Amino acid sequence: MEGTILRTENLQISFGDNKVVKGINMEIAEKKVTAFMGPSGCGKTTILRAINRLHELTPEAKVEGKIFMHNEDVYEMEAMTLRRRVGMVFQRPNPFPTMSIAENVISGFILNGIKLKTQEKNEIIEDALKKVALWDEVKDYLKKKGTSLSGGQQQRLCLARAVAMKPEVILLDEPTSALDPLSTAKIEDLLYELKGNYTLVIVTHNMQQAARISDMTAFFYLGDLLEYDDTKKVFTNPKNEKTQNYITGRFG
Amino acid sequence: MTPFDIRGTKRRQIKDRIFSGFVWALTFSCLIVVFIILFYLFEKGIGSINWALFTKGPKPVGEFGGGIANAIVGSLIVVVVAAIIAIPLGISVGIYQADNRGKRIAERIAVAVDVLQGIPSIVIGIVIYVWIVKPFGGFSAISGSIALAIMMLPPVIKSTEETLLLIPHTLKEAALGLGASYYHTVRKILIPTGMGGILGGCIIGVARIAGEVAPLLFTAFGNPAMVFSIFKPVDTIPKVIFAYASSPYEDWQRIAWGGSLILVVFIIILNTIIKLFENKWKVQF
Incomplete structure (x- = not known):
């Protein structure tokens, strides 16, 4: 595929005896939004977490097969380097509770021991907060704790935290499932705007969301990739019956 | 009906x-x-309670007055050094325990910590006497500190472990997901977030050892002179209370009461600090 950034090769993931991902071969396009869809327990989040190797925190998780980023095997890279290049936004907003709004934005630098000059710091903070449309709401309260914000604002702060590190890929694990519809709409708008500069991979249960913001949609079912195509095609003319049933709400 | x-x-x-x-x-x-x-x-x-109690050393029997300045200094030295030993060690073990739950070695450590908590303090004193005092040829403040540090470990370990377990797992994932090393994740996210509980455990530990006399009998021993060295025997407040309260001299008994009051006020202050910390360091997730 032209402009591929991530490629999996017979990716299999199991937790103990339970194989949740059964040999996935897929390519993820650069600077596009790719949505992972499918019923609960189909392995979407597991794949996402295998991409930045967060699955390694789960002792019984085992990955076979390969994931390449720009033809580099991510399992041969230093995990810390990989994670700096692949940002992540989680299901529930999780700003660092001891840090202020400003510190949360630059937490990636703080946590990596990268010293910034005051000017650089301010630029990064302003730039990242503007990118997630939070700047106007918080610019007078940058010293307040990140956790003092509302849920939707917190999630945008977490997005800013990821964006500030200028990653190549941002993984989003159901980023709006804990948010109200208004905050969800805001996040969706942001993702739509961000896709020019970043590769976004989003796991979602919300089909409208996938249809609205993604370029490519992958449909997973019980650990298999059943369908993977342009979002328009998947939603208007799915090839697989299961995909069709899922999209039309007959199961899932 | x-x-x-x-x-x-x-x-x-x-x-x-x-x-x-x-x-x-x-x-x-x-x-x-x-x-x-x-x-x-x-x-x-x-x-x-008078100025002399805080500024003067002990007087010989029959001579009125005198104080426990040497014991106050000795207690401070012994307790502070014990805290310096026990706190980093205890926090490290607590972090390990919180991160490795379910692993066999962690379970064994947990049992060991429980057993340690149940060991009578006098036994710890004897063990340190055999391990440290005898080989190094004499009683010393540092050997007392080591005995007290062992006693202080369980509360520090347990409070660290319990506090860290209350921190949502996603915070750790967020930090590691940003490319942070495990060290930075612990130092800049987990410890600051759990600071309230960890400090609370440390203070409980200090309060626990401050009034101990049994493990000091064989280690720090006692010393009527004012000493600022950790390698010499020192007097401590609880030891002075023990010695003076059981003496027949009224003036010594009076000083023992004064020492007891100082000790209790110290513990009350520590407990007040815990309460203040609990509110100040309360973290909202």
């Missing part, structure tokens, strides 16, 4: 009142004991 479901309501209400009264009475009797002890201590001790 009374309907089925409210039959016996009256009797249940009476039972309920009796039970509430019972709980209240028991709580009150606990409090009253604490207050009687404090009252008695203040009554007996307040008279011996």
Whole structure:
């Protein structure tokens, strides 16, 4: 595929005896939004977490097969380097509770021991907060704790935290499932705007969301990739019956 | 006729009142004991609180006056050094325990910590006497500190572990997901977030060891002179209380009461600090 950034090769993931991902071969396009869809327990989040190797925190998780980023095997890279290049936004907003709004934005630098000059710091903070449309709401309260914000604002702060590190890929694990519809709409708008500069991979249960913001949609079912195509095609003319049933709400 | 479901309501209400009264009475009797002890201590001790108590060393028998300045300094040295040893060690073990739950070695450490908590303090004193005092040829403040540090470990380990387990897992994932090393994740996210609980455990540990005398009998021993070295034997407040309270001299007994009061006030201050910390370091997730 032209402009591929991530490629999996017979990716299999199991937790103990339970194989949740059964040999996935897929390519993820650069600077596009790719949505992972499918019923609960189909392995979407597991794949996402295998991409930045967060699955390694789960002792019984085992990955076979390969994931390449720009033809580099991510399992041969230093995990810390990989994670700096692949940002992540989680299901529930999780700003660092001891840090202020400003510190949360630059937490990636703080946590990596990268010293910034005051000017650089301010630029990064302003730039990242503007990118997630939070700047106007918080610019007078940058010293307040990140956790003092509302849920939707917190999630945008977490997005800013990821964006500030200028990653190549941002993984989003159901980023709006804990948010109200208004905050969800805001996040969706942001993702739509961000896709020019970043590769976004989003796991979602919300089909409208996938249809609205993604370029490519992958449909997973019980650990298999059943369908993977342009979002328009998947939603208007799915090839697989299961995909069709899922999209039309007959199961899932 | 009374309907089925409210039959016996009256009797249940009476039972309920009796039970509430019972709980209240028991709580009150606990409090009253604490207050009687404090009252008695203040009554007996307040008279011996004077400048000399804090500034002078002990006087020979028969000579009136004198103080426990050497013991106050000795206690500070022994307790502070014990805290310096136990806190980093205890926090490290606590972090390991929180991160490795379910692993065999972690489970064994947990049992060991429980056992350690149950070991009588005098036994720890004897062990340190055999391990440190004898091979190094003499009593010293540092050997007392080591004995007390061992006693202080369990509360520090447990409070660190329990506090870290309360921190949502996603915070750690967020930090590692940003490319942070494990070290930075622990130092800049986990410890600051759990600071309230960890410090609380450290203070409980200090409060626990500050009044100990048994493990010091074989280690720090005692010393009527003012000493600022960790390699020499020192007096400590609890040891002076023990020695003076069991002496036949009225003036020494008076000083023992004064020392007790100082110790208790110190513990009360520590407990107040814990309460303040609890509010100040409370983290909202």
